Amino acid sequence: MNSRRAFIKNTSFAAAGALLIPTFACSSPKKRIGIQLYTLRETLPKDVKGVIRKVADAGYKEVETYGYSLQNKFWGLDPKAFKSLLEENGLKAPSGHYGMDKFFTDGSTEELKSYIEATKIVGGEYISVPYLGEGLRKDVDGYKRVAAGLNKAAELCKASGLKLTYHNHDFEFQPHGDTTGYQVMLKETDPKLVHFEIDLYWVVRAGHDPIAMFKENPGRFPLWHVKDMDKAKPTINTEIGSGSIDFKRIFDNAKIAGLEYPFLEQENFSLDPFESIKKSYNYINTELVR
8 A cells, every 4th residue: 555655646746316327237347357557567667568468368358557647658658659559459448547636736737638638549438536645635624625626627527528536545434523535525526527436445444335335326436446355464455256355245236336347456466466467357257247
């Protein structure tokens, strides 16, 4: 978790009606298993083409990006070149993580507009906010300001034909009086504009039930991070199906959540990373998606 937080900091400064819930079951889900490329952050920057090829060889059809900037692009590849690389390997990138702290702090839209442009070129659908710096989440008022920023950012995304999501860790579930930061963001954002990418590992680790969240906020969770919890050491990840999270129960409620894109994410390994992601893909493909 600390490495991810450090990386994000360094790379960037009531219920909805049934019609709002996408029908996951009719969208060929067996062909829609993705991976958050942060999973392979140790090797990806050194060999972008080789890693992308191995991701496709493991069976994945979609990727979620991270770390884009105007200076470094996608690990040295501009959006057009990166899209071409994905197409060569039969992959798409429907979502990407883009640091938004600067936007939430000073309202500057320059970075956000560059993210929108890159996402459009790559052929994406979602811009996802991956993390909040500590200064933005000290109290309820801070989360309300973030929620207002999410609404504004989502308007800009919508104007370009894109959608915005917010990705959680565990700090959003820390209590602030009789509420939490996550509850504030759910309440204070427009459900027609702002969606949520639920990281199932962090929700479970924070002591919450994802299914209860789905039922309280149906249709608001189109993106998932599918990340398992090691049985012996809950602070680390393991391959999907090898840990303690009951993903079968969670995936049985995918339609309520509004699931469109499940992305594997794993932050540490006891196996070779490429062996690991293949093992997780096989379990998701055979046991979870229908």
